[in-house]
Amino acid sequence: xxxxxxxxxxxxxxxxxxxxxxxxxxxxxxxxxxxxxxxxxxxxxxxxxxxxxxxxxxxxxxxxxxxxxxxxxxxxxxxxxxxxxxxxxxxxxxxxxxxxxxxxxxxxxxxxxxxxxxxxxxxxxxxxxxxxxxxxxxxxxxxxxxxxxxxxxxxxxxxxxxxxxxxxxxxxxxxxxxxxxxxxxxxxxxxxxxxxxxxxxxxxxxxxxxxxxxxxxxxxxxxxxxxxxxxxxxxxxxxxxxxxxxxxxxxxxxxxxxxxxxxxxxxxxxxxxxxxxxxxxxxxxxxxxxxxxxxxxxxxxxxxxxxxxxxxxxxxxxxxxxxxxxxxxxxxxxxxxxxxxxxxxxxxxxxxxxxxxxxxxxxxxxxxxxxxxxxxxxxxxxxxxxxxxxxxxxxxxxxxxxxxxxxxxxxxxxxxxxxxxxxxxxxxxxxxxxxxxxxxxxxxxxxxxxxxxxxxxxxxxxxxxxxxxxxxxxxxxxxxxxxxxxxxxxxxxxxxxxxxxxxxxxxxxxxxxxxxxxxxxxxxxxxxxxxxxxxxxxxxxxxxxxxxxxxxxxxxxxxxxxxxxxxxxxxxxxxxxxxxxxxxxxxxxxxxxxxxxxxxxxxxxxxxxxxxxxxxxxxxxxxxxxxxxxxxxxxxxxxxxxxxxxxxxxxxxxxxxxx
Numbered sequence: 105x106x107x108x109x110x111x112x113x114x115x116x117x118x119x120x121x122x123x124x125x126x127x128x129x130x131x132x133x134x135x136x137x138x139x140x141x142x143x144x145x146x147x148x149x150x151x152x153x154x155x156x157x158x159x160x161x162x163x164x165x166x167x168x169x170x171x172x173x174x175x176x177x178x179x180x181x182x183x184x185x186x187x188x189x190x191x192x193x194x195x196x197x198x199x200x201x202x203x204x205x206x207x208x209x210x211x212x213x214x215x216x217x218x219x220x221x222x223x224x225x226x227x228x229x230x231x232x233x234x235x236x237x238x239x240x241x242x243x244x245x246x247x248x249x250x251x252x253x254x255x256x257x258x259x260x261x262x263x264x265x266x267x268x269x270x271x272x273x274x275x276x277x278x279x280x281x282x283x284x285x286x287x288x289x290x291x292x293x294x295x296x297x298x299x300x301x302x303x304x305x306x307x308x309x310x311x312x313x314x315x316x317x318x319x320x321x322x323x324x325x326x327x328x329x330x331x332x333x334x335x336x337x338x339x340x341x342x343x344x345x346x347x348x349x350x351x352x353x354x355x356x357x358x359x360x361x362x363x364x365x366x367x368x369x370x371x372x373x374x375x376x377x378x379x380x381x382x383x384x385x386x387x388x389x390x391x392x393x394x395x396x397x398x399x400x401x402x403x404x405x406x407x408x409x410x411x412x413x414x415x416x417x418x419x420x421x422x423x424x425x426x427x428x429x430x431x432x433x434x435x436x437x438x439x440x441x442x443x444x445x446x447x448x449x450x451x452x453x454x455x456x457x458x459x460x461x462x463x464x465x466x467x468x469x470x471x472x473x474x475x476x477x478x479x480x481x482x483x484x485x486x487x488x489x490x491x492x493x494x495x496x497x498x499x500x501x502x503x504x505x506x507x508x509x510x511x512x513x514x515x516x517x518x519x520x521x522x523x524x525x526x527x528x529x530x531x532x533x534x535x536x537x538x539x540x541x542x543x544x545x546x547x548x549x550x551x552x553x554x555x556x557x558x559x560x561x562x563x564x565x566x567x568x569x570x571x572x573x574x575x576x577x578x579x580x581x582x583x584x585x586x587x588x589x590x591x592x593x594x595x596x597x598x599x600x601x602x603x604x605x606x607x608x609x610x611x612x613x614x615x616x617x618x619x620x621x622x623x624x625x626x627x628x629x630x631x632x633x634x635x636x637x638x639x640x641x642x643x644x645x646x647x648x649x650x651x652x653x654x655x656x657x658x659x660x661x662x663x664x665x666x667x668x669x670x671x672x673x674x675x676x677x678x679x680x681x682x683x684x685x686x687x688x689x690x691x692x693x694x695x696x697x698x699x700x701x702x703x704x705x706x707x708x709x710x711x712x713x714x715x716x717x718x719x720x721x722x723x724x725x726x727x728x729x730x731x732x733x734x735x736x737x738x739x740x741x742x743x744x745x746x747x748x749x750x751x752x753x754x755x756x757x758x759x760x761x762x763x
Contacts, residue, residue: 113614114542116505117514119147123491127536129403129550135168147537148617155553158184158575162191162395162551169398173197174364181576186603187594189576192391196364199371199390200272202398203431204236204360205229212409213436216459217262220442221309221339225262229434232266235353237360239270242352246332248300250275250363253373255299257281257290257317257324259308259441260419263336263349265428267303268372272390275363278372279385282418283308283315284716287323289741293375294328296385297585302330303349306341311446316341367391368582374422374525383739384596385585388425388528389578396529396551396579397429403550404519404535405463406492407435414438414456415465415494420716422525423465423496435462444470449477450484457485465494467718468504472646475507482511492517496530497718499621499639501646502543509540520545522609522621526597527579531571531607532619543643544618552577554619556611561601564612570625571609572601580605624723629658629669629701638722641671644696648689650679653712656703657726670729671703672752674712681708707755711748713738728752 124130133150136142142160144150154161159180166180178194205214210230217225227235248254254271258264258280271278279297281290283305294302304321307314321343325333335346371390375383401407413430415438417423430437438459444452453474456464464487474481481487493508493516500520508518518540521533531554534546548554556569563569573580584592600606610625623638641656653674660667671689675681686706694702713721724738734753740746 113544113616113618114502115616116509116518116540116542118539119537120515120517122515123406123517123536127403128406128408129535129537132164132168132403136164139167140164147535151548151550154550155548155575158551158553162578165395165399165551166192169395169402171197171395171398172201177367184576186576186580186605187590187598189580190368191576191578192367195367195391197367197391197394198273198275198362198364199394200236200269201362202394203269203428204233205431205434209409209434212434213412214431215262215265215437215439216412217260217439217441218455218459219259219261219309219440220311220446221259227262229431232262232269233360235262235266236269236273237358238353238356239266240273240360241356241358242354243270243274243276243301244358246301246347246352248274248276250365251370252276252301253279253297253299254301255279255281255294255297255303255328255330256419257283257285257302257304257321258336258419259283259305259338260417260424260439261336261338261441262439263303264419265437265439266353268428272371273360273362275365275369277370277387279374280372280419280424282420282716283317283320284310284418285420286741287320289739290320290324291327292382292739292741293385294324296382297373299328299330301332301334302328303334303336304343304346305336305338306343307339309339309442311443314339318343365390370582372425373585374425374528375420376525383742384592386525387582387585389582392578392580392582393425393429393528394432396527396577397426398432399550400426400529401429401433401435404521404530404533405430405494406517406536407433407463409434411435411462411491412438412459412489413463413465414440414452414459414461415463416440416444416452418716422523422528425528449474450479453479453481453485453487456490457487460489462489463492463494464490465496467497468495468500469498469718471495471508472501472504475504480511482513487512487516490516492519492536495520496522498720499623499642500543501639501643503643503646505540505542514540521549522619523549524607526581526607527573527577529579531573532611532621539616539618541616541618544614544620547617547619556613557601557604557606561604565615566612568610568612568622570600571607571611571621573605573607577605629656638720641693641697641701644692645673645689648692650676650681650685651689652676655712655720655722655725657722657729659726659729666700668705669701669703670705670707672707672709672712672725672755674710675708681706709751709755711745711751713748713752714744715742716744718744724749725752729756731756 177192215227335343519534521530523530538546553575727737734749
């Protein structure tokens, strides 16, 4: 069996009977049987039906959740051709209307916000709706109308949520960046959309450090042309020449109402990571996000009334948008603002216990560090309400999955998933009714026709291939802002395979249906025709105590030779990357992977570059080694630490950038 072929898939455990019995998706299967005459035996049959009968599935989701349409749809999906598939033509609706609940929800907690800048804030659905009503009226006083853009340079706080829902209620278009971003990165995003209103904070606290953002706000407002700047008070600093949040949220007699908009009307604009060039401004639609997140949160996350979702995110990551949509199924959200590792590694587990979270999400890197440090979350904290552990952001090693099961038990669903900004949801993940695998995702999401393709556009199973989606999804992008003829959208997603959405990940599906994503396809290691994902490389190194972190890149030989494989390693505290350690790493890699994947060079560095959403950035390192300047290889504001690229630029200069 070649290195491209899948090895035996390790099932950690089968779905727990209690989880299966109480799962919301089980109720949906019963509803399909009684209301639609569709008799499905379980998850596998539901999954197949959801892609084979795509229109029937999404219409059933619409009807099951009683989507409020101001005008009805004429059809579900008249044509499956991509790009250009149109969902639910004729329907008008509003995303925000579905988030604010009904009178019976008024006293239930909607928001639990914890912060390192101020005291904890809690809002009921009734209080949230009242604030949205007031801010909506305030935006109208500022002249905001349907189609206008409202941009936020705000942390993950209740005011951000309120302003977003108020914006959406008007049919205006939302976009946000986290205040950790530098001015240049924010300008690169917001100047594309020219917002009428900018909301901003003057500063905030990160861990124990006060951060002053006034200079950045001044630079941003000078470039993006906003007519109004609203200062959201957060800490002791002030912004001059702004509209006060208190004025925006002032009492008013204006009624709460929701602008009916077409299914495809823009809801918000998210941005690609911006690792090179200006980020793509990705437009997501009211109806697509609404119906996709209803399905995802109820059937995969298993959320409903009384549940609580805790997932550290910033306002720049699509996980913020996914978190907000917990309100659609009447679950409450835990908003975390500040350093998630302050005062120590236990803080997120501590918050999960204090907030009585039923779903907790975390990054693979965080969980692997918890494992390495010997944390025992369930023994140290009361996690008795926790039913699901979400893991996204990068590949999660098998050792991490085993550790989670060991710590939390088999009644807590380990939902390792992958999706992205492009579709603002998960495309492969688990549910309460799916098995859990070590080092892999349980399988495709409902309604997502996802496969692996080889270079000729043929489906492959048990082999590495390009992750593709072969049928439309409601939450696929409407387009990119400013891409009037759709050429950039086509080049980004449909240029490789005609009529097929290429996601940009390198993956393999097992015969059992599980999925292993090994990294971005443009960072794949291809030595002598044997492809290997970077995640497989990192798994070999994760338990080497002398190595704190690593990044590997392959510089291909244009003549078809083996090329050059370079491994950069961050030594652990007190460790030295000497010849003995290098020799041991070579032995480990040779034995675990293949002789072809032994690095040609092992280089110690001070840091590995990460995006602000926690993704390891192999591609910018590769570009630097090819001769690009760091600022051209990656937007500095998109990086957690822009200085992390300096060592790679130094290496390129020293060893020649003519590779």
